[in-house]
Amino acid sequence: MSGVLQDSTFWWTLCLTGAAAIAATAYVLFGPESLRGRDSRVPGLINLGNTCFINSILQAMASIPSLLQWLDSKETPLAVSLKNVLHALNDNNEVNISPEELTQALMRHRWLIDHQQQDALEFYHVLLTTLEEEMTGPTLSLSDLINDPQVEAQSSSTKGMALTKIGSFSAPSQPKSCPLQGLMSSSLVCCDCQHALPTRYESIDSISLPLSQRAASSSSLVECLRDYMSSEIVDDIECPSCSKRAGVKTKRSFRKKLRIGRPPEVLCLNIIRSVWRSDGTMVKNRSRLVFPLTLDINSFLTTTATRQDKTKYQLRAVVEHLGGPSSGHYCTYRQCGRQWLYTSDTTVYPVYNHEVMNCEAYLLFYQMD
Numbered sequence: 001m002s003g004v005l006q007d008s009t010f011w012w013t014l015c016l017t018g019a020a021a022i023a024a025t026a027y028v029l030f031g032p033e034s035l036r037g038r039d040s041r042v043p044g045l046i047n048l049g050n051t052c053f054i055n056s057i058l059q060a061m062a063s064i065p066s067l068l069q070w071l072d073s074k075e076t077p078l079a080v081s082l083k084n085v086l087h088a089l090n091d092n093n094e095v096n097i098s099p100e101e102l103t104q105a106l107m108r109h110r111w112l113i114d115h116q117q118q119d120a121l122e123f124y125h126v127l128l129t130t131l132e133e134e135m136t137g138p139t140l141s142l143s144d145l146i147n148d149p150q151v152e153a154q155s156s157s158t159k160g161m162a163l164t165k166i167g168s169f170s171a172p173s174q175p176k177s178c179p180l181q182g183l184m185s186s187s188l189v190c191c192d193c194q195h196a197l198p199t200r201y202e203s204i205d206s207i208s209l210p211l212s213q214r215a216a217s218s219s220s221l222v223e224c225l226r227d228y229m230s231s232e233i234v235d236d237i238e239c240p241s242c243s244k245r246a247g248v249k250t251k252r253s254f255r256k257k258l259r260i261g262r263p264p265e266v267l268c269l270n271i272i273r274s275v276w277r278s279d280g281t282m283v284k285n286r287s288r289l290v291f292p293l294t295l296d297i298n299s300f301l302t303t304t305a306t307r308q309d310k311t312k313y314q315l316r317a318v319v320e321h322l323g324g325p326s327s328g329h330y331c332t333y334r335q336c337g338r339q340w341l342y343t344s345d346t347t348v349y350p351v352y353n354h355e356v357m358n359c360e361a362y363l364l365f366y367q368m369d
């Protein structure tokens with residue numbers, strides 16, 4: 001009797017091991033059973049020769065509904081080729097697609113895509129800047145505007161507000177700005193008399209954050225944001241109020257504070273991982289970054305923005321950089337419906353949340369709720 005029991009236990013164990021091996025193979029090929037399904041698949045992107053930096057950004061952009069919506073009403077050549085590729089990346093009937101239509105549209109704007117490893121963030125900036133230029137004509141630089149007599153008249157009294165005015169100058173030709181764009185505000189307050197200089201606004205399409213130096217082994221995203229926004233002291237700035245009181249030009253230390261002046265619909269956060277060593281070489285800080293699926297930026301907004309704007313965001317995509325400081329590979333974890341997918345060129349498979357949260361994040365895309 002006991003022998004039979006032993007035998008059956010043996011076979012049972014063998015079956016289980018076999019099942020586990022088959023399950024492991026199935027996992028590698030298709031992802032876990034519960035994550036499988038046609039709806040949760042998207043096509044991969046063909047690598048045209050070191051173009052993973054392009055592919056990773058396109059997969060991330062394809063996961064952002066408000067960007068697709070915004071592009072839908074746009075008819076300029078680059079916008080059309082971008083929306084074509086982004087829509088195809090959400091079509092589960094497509095297999096692998098090529099980003100060539102888009103790279104050619106960029107080349108017509110005289111961008112050279114040489115087949116060297118490039119930075120994904122740089123590509124993201126180039127893409128957005130070129131899109132905007134195509135829609136609004138070349139953007140006027142600050143000096144163009146300052147030389148314009150009309151602007152001169154308007155801004156001469158409040159030089160500090162010049163940047164705000166640039167925003168409103170380009171506004172008429174652009175009914176709704178790109179959802180990836182927001183405004184950063186920086187304010188300076190005299191440490192001596194508390195006089196505040198006019199707040200400056202700067203248009204942003206991403207925020208670059210160093211890993212928190214206070215953290216021992218891992219930093220949290222919120223901590224990095226807090227460090228970045230926390231006030232710093234800037235010396236030797238002329239204070240109009242102190243000067244008036246003293247009767248001579250007086251320089252003071254000012255407290256500089258950064259805030260989000262207008263939160264973008266889609267917040268792109270870049271984690272700076274490159275660290276220069278004293279011997280002049282660059283290393284990559286691979287320490288862990290803890291980031292949330294839901295991010296509330298309420299405490300990082302200006303007081304006027306806090307009252308008007310929504311502050312809760314959901315994570316849509318994470319671009320990961322694998323490898324060293326000057327080479328490596330980009331891949332993207334992206335949302336498709338409520339499912340997370342891992343995408344790396346033509347490789348696409350479903351993953352669990354914890355796999356996303358454990359990746360070495362380089363760019364994080366959050367969409368406003």
Ligand SMILES: *[C@@H]1O[C@H](CO)[C@@H](O)[C@H](O)[C@H]1NC(C)=O
Nearest residue numbers: 211215216218219275285287
């Ligand atoms: C890497 O980042 C961690 C925080 O996440 C920090 O403590 C550490 O000093 C950094 N290392 C380098 C070489 O900068």
